[in-house]
Amino acid sequence: MTAYAIPPIDPLRISFSAAHGTMTPEGPLLTRRMSDVAGLFADEDARRRAADGDDPVVYTVAASPVPEAAGELPQSLTTILPGAVSGEFHMTKGHMHPDPQGEIYLGLSGRGGVLMYDGTRTEWIEMEPGMIGYIPPGWAHRSVNVGDEPYRFLAVYPGSAGHDYGWVVEHGMGRRVYRDGASYTLAPFSAAG
């Protein structure tokens, strides 16, 4: 795994590929397979069967070398592979920032959206290539691929924001996103079981 650069960082040219989901120069690459996302989908039995079978990749996150450190502004390119578990679309685990700071997503390719939850209200922003989704401080966020090709977006976030995955496990995300014919529907959140 390629590593983050150590601060202080020098000015850097960074390119990224919406076709391949890569950033150049490369930082760490995170790969989440079905076996890495226990409890993520409502139908946990179906998730386990998929993990015990092909164990497909659900999503990858390719970071640039700019580190998740205070004062830096790191970037990453997420690819969510198309697919569903009992009709529930592939998605990221989702997280809250322990240090409440905003984040932006820039749509690159495919069809997807951002589900946001502040503990009371749920918001869904459908993303398009070339569009920004703004995640304000205090909103947990999860991305979902609602199409049949890889959904890709670039994230830019303060290096000190952090990732609290446990908050989402405890509070949920307000809604789940299911296939509905050629489109999708948002259903009330239900715990995995």
Added chain:
Amino acid sequence: MTAYAIPPIDPLRISFSAAHGTMTPEGPLLTRRMSDVAGLFADEDARRRAADGDDPVVYTVAASPVPEAAGELPQSLTTILPGAVSGEFHMTKGHMHPDPQGEIYLGLSGRGGVLMYDGTRTEWIEMEPGMIGYIPPGWAHRSVNVGDEPYRFLAVYPGSAGHDYGWVVEHGMGRRVYRDGASYTLAPFSAAG
């Protein structure tokens, strides 16, 4: 002038046009004409004549409604109009972040670059559409249009970073960027006079 939103901000869809230099929804629009940039170019007499004449726009900065406030991650779209003053290409005033935090530029259209200066070292990053220029904490930054069409880029920066223009007036930027045939050259910095 359209205003920034007041925190707390709700999740927001933001689109931007690389062809028109606009962001939707709109935040404040900053316009810097030749009369607004006294002391910016090495040839101050030529700058003053241009200001007393047509007073052309040198650059505009169109912000989204996400405010420059702690915890937010605002964005803006800068358009530097093509042109030069005694051969020195149009550029932004440039600034240092009083609160040392990183920033990213995403190239959108035209030919330009980012000049960065940490008080000792100068770095020049030539930008291309779809490419990120990373400005680390502690580096003053100025953008330059080295082409003959508008040069546009999207900036994403922490809302608490701030803008210290006086630092650049006091320390300069290490280099000046001049027309050189169909290309450009970086010359040692000289004070305006």
